[in-house]
Amino acid sequence: MHPQTRLGRFEHHTEWPLAAVALLFLGLYSAQILLEPRGSTAAAITDAMRALYFVFVVDYLARLYLADPRAKWFVRHLFDLAIVVLPFLRPLRLLSLAVVVEVLQRAVGDTIRGRVIIYTVFGAAVMIYAASLAMLDVERHAPDAHIKTFGDALWWAITTVTTVGYGDYTPVTGEGRIVAVALMIGGVTLLGVVTATLASWIVQRVAAEDTANQTATWAQIEELREEIHRLTKLVADDREPAYGEGREGI
Amino acid sequence: MHPQTRLGRFEHHTEWPLAAVALLFLGLYSAQILLEPRGSTAAAITDAMRALYFVFVVDYLARLYLADPRAKWFVRHLFDLAIVVLPFLRPLRLLSLAVVVEVLQRAVGDTIRGRVIIYTVFGAAVMIYAASLAMLDVERHAPDAHIKTFGDALWWAITTVTTVGYGDYTPVTGEGRIVAVALMIGGVTLLGVVTATLASWIVQRVAAEDTANQTATWAQIEELREEIHRLTKLVADDREPAYGEGREGI
């Protein structure tokens, strides 16, 4: 983002490696939750995930160390801290996969709105998938839980993120509710992004509709400036011969 | 939309025929779901719908073939693919009826905001009706289903699309949930469009209120340019006689 600072350079270089780690983490986490392996496989997956998780912790600490001013970075990245510290929020670390969006962007174009749309769709998909996995993980074996299959968890996540909130499936454990709150905040932001993008599009279109009332643009002001430049040159040229004439007239 | 490209010309020419096919499909689908015919009538309707559905598949393939670049079109029209491939999403193909909006537009005027409003109202109505039919189709005979009449389905669809989500009627089958997710995405977009249209209207009105702080417009810059033109002409005219005078003065 800011390759001119030390933190910026660090983030630029670790972007793709971290996305690879996140993808591996996603694969192992999905396997652990959806396949429910037992015995040595389960132990191996747990060990591998612990190692990958250690990478995230190191990344967080490295970024905190490189940040300047550090206190400001800490306050602004409390969410990153929560993801690192709270085990059941860990899947949200997958949002670092957002770097994959760069590949998708080539197919969609490169305007601000295009990028906002692609980040929103991709971010929403990752958020819903990760929250479903996390919810299934913490609720599945709770007594009186409603969410017992991945299908239920996915259905719950989508009804939550769109703020529809039927309430036919709701988390009953404390951890499940923290995951739900993270997803609700995501949902409110998602709604906001969708609306804001549409608003930006409509405002632009309404403005483009009526040429006479269109907002004056930089391009127009530049044309005006050139016109005034030509005029100034004309007046200046006019002055020169006037002097000459004057002298000739003497 | 883009009559200058081959795809644009194709879409321009097939617009109304496809709307007719969609309307016929809607009629047959409504009859099939709401009247629950039996025997040869049911078989005839099923055959007719299969034929109409084949038209949509051909249309999708033709558009994919004509698109340039094809990969970009494919990525941008994944939703069209889903409608063609997933049988219970087929009713959403009715959204191609949106072309009927052209007729309604004559009654409402032709500004961007007018068009956005009419597309929103019409699109929401078609989406709610089609989703209700599809939901009734997949849920009706499911054990433990809540949605057993068209009234229930319509009520469910409206509470969902407005994101109210009472949860008194919710889908219980996988197919029903996919229909619901499509409707929720539609609902979030609907909310966004309503808000964005209002925002555009309020922003414009607030700007119009205070003349002194109104945004400079193209029309004003044009007036300024004319003024400078007149001035330039005056200076240029001034120069000519100045030369003449000079000569006379000799």
Next chain:
Amino acid sequence: MHPQTRLGRFEHHTEWPLAAVALLFLGLYSAQILLEPRGSTAAAITDAMRALYFVFVVDYLARLYLADPRAKWFVRHLFDLAIVVLPFLRPLRLLSLAVVVEVLQRAVGDTIRGRVIIYTVFGAAVMIYAASLAMLDVERHAPDAHIKTFGDALWWAITTVTTVGYGDYTPVTGEGRIVAVALMIGGVTLLGVVTATLASWIVQRVAAEDTANQTATWAQIEELREEIHRLTKLVADDREPAYGEGREGI
């Protein structure tokens, strides 16, 4: 609104009388629903309400007659038709009380945003009250109904209009659901108006923050025009004496 047309003049003159009729209607309707009178009182109230309702029908027909073009007015005022035709939507006619807002406006100021806020707050209050009355009316005596007191109806209306939609109280009759749908549409619009007003405010504040990047305004363009006028006059004045001088120089 448009005092220059016949419809505009009609609406301007009937504004306050209709508000009085609406207020009377509101009082009688509230009495009928909340006090549940019996015998001759009930009959008297019913008769009075029928008479007031007749005023609304006449008003609708008069406006339809005066409208030009009539077809366009009809399409744009389908909601008014629904209010006149569907008995349980009649309370929504109270929205014509919005004219009372004119009095409130004097306390709040007269900017566009001030007016939007006051219309929103007043409109939401009337809509919630009227929908609660209508809901109580149609649900109260239905078997298996959840909404049996005015408190329940009010609680249901507020959870619906904010799109929270707990679902602890939901309508079970067809008429109740139509009232609910009207309220949901109102709720979606309400959310949109709140967001749009805030967006307009933030956009304006962000623009005002950074003077150098502020949008060019009418006032500035006017100043520029005056500057150019002065310059043009200077050049024109310059030309006159130049001629004179020239002659003197001979």
Next chain:
Amino acid sequence: MHPQTRLGRFEHHTEWPLAAVALLFLGLYSAQILLEPRGSTAAAITDAMRALYFVFVVDYLARLYLADPRAKWFVRHLFDLAIVVLPFLRPLRLLSLAVVVEVLQRAVGDTIRGRVIIYTVFGAAVMIYAASLAMLDVERHAPDAHIKTFGDALWWAITTVTTVGYGDYTPVTGEGRIVAVALMIGGVTLLGVVTATLASWIVQRVAAEDTANQTATWAQIEELREEIHRLTKLVADDREPAYGEGREGI
């Protein structure tokens, strides 16, 4: 806010003392609700809270007295009146803690959008916490209540403020419902603020993207004005020597 008026000066000077009172009130209220003290401790807390509450009443009356015009202030601060008069809304008085935001602002920067974000996050947190306490207070001992622990109350508050509204925990008492309505209004506004801030950001970014179509700014108009000034000076200078020359030519 407005240090030039008497009310403004009063509010400026009482800002931090009132925040201290609010913080103390929050601590006592939290202790009272969460620890459920008995005997003399309970009595002491109740007395202390009554004294602090008296400060709020005095503050409200003082502001009403100093306001000019008083009627307008009264209408615009009905919510403040509700907080003072309705005992179970009292915790919302904690919103006066917003002044603490000034400290946080130094860490986040001082742009309009930065301030809007920090007020939103802080305001939402205080609102959710205060509403949870109030809800627990009024519901806890009600028969058939769902909300019996602080965890439940917090979960209910978050699902409500995001308008998800599962309906798994809902208030059953009248007081609880009034708290809920206050929170819903807060939630609708919260959603609006999030969306509006995002919209403002996207509109600005989209505008910044395309230099040629960027809106003309104050800075540009100023440059134009300077250019014209230089031109005017050139013409005026031109005129002086022209006179001089003329004289010399005589």
